[in-house]
Amino acid sequence: MIDLQNGETPKDMKEFYTKALSRKAEALEAMEKWSDAATVWRTAVEAGVGGLVAVRGRDRCEKAANPIAAAPKPKPASAPKATPVVRKAPAGTMVNPAVSQASSAEAVKRLRAANLEAEKADDEKFALADVVHARIEGWKGGKSDNLRALLGSLDTVLWPEAGWKKVGMAELVLPNKVKIVYMKAIAKVHPDKVSYQKSVDYGCGC
Numbered sequence: 001m002i003d004l005q006n007g008e009t010p011k012d013m014k015e016f017y018t019k020a021l022s023r024k025a026e027a028l029e030a031m032e033k034w035s036d037a038a039t040v041w042r043t044a045v046e047a048g049v050g051g052l053v054a055v056r057g058r059d060r061c062e063k064a065a066n067p068i069a070a071a072p073k074p075k076p077a078s079a080p081k082a083t084p085v086v087r088k089a090p091a092g093t094m095v096n097p098a099v100s101q102a103s104s105a106e107a108v109k110r111l112r113a114a115n116l117e118a119e120k121a122d123d124e125k126f127a128l129a130d131v132v133h134a135r136i137e138g139w140k141g142g143k144s145d146n147l148r149a150l151l152g153s154l155d156t157v158l159w160p161e162a163g164w165k166k167v168g169m170a171e172l173v174l175p176n177k178v179k180i181v182y183m184k185a186i187a188k189v190h191p192d193k194v195s196y197q198k199s200v201d202y203g204c205g206c
Helices: 013-030 034-047 051-065 076-081 097-140 147-152 175-189 191-201
Strands: none
Touching: 013 034, 013 051, 034 051, 051 097, 147 175
């Protein structure tokens, strides 16, 4: 924590570090120093700060710094256009060309379907990440330094299975009560706790 010496609430060093890296990277991008900007964004990602913004900044600058390597690769679905390899049948066995072509066409069809499913899953994953990020930013907006306000609105961002009950501001007047509610919130969102709860929900018993 950093004491600002002006009567304001001490701020987390991580917040200043995140802003410093983001501003430096954005300034380098503005000067089109893509490699330097990518390095700064990469530092933010490796430090676990900046979230999705840092990840996108890193990817964007790496592509701009090396456009040849970032050029889109041909989709695997186009590969079957090459001449299919026809295996030789054992001596004395008659090979039906129509059956061989039908098998190749079916294999191409399955490959294309698999590629489409993979692309769809990636699109859904990134779309979900954007939704979650926007929801978290909306929850923090305007009250990132107000712990009572964050705890009082935590029910708007937690998933229903977490079992979190809304806490009224009247319950967060006393510092000791704020600390208790804060520790309960940490227990709900800690990765170890979440993994254990999922195991119990699915009957794993581990």
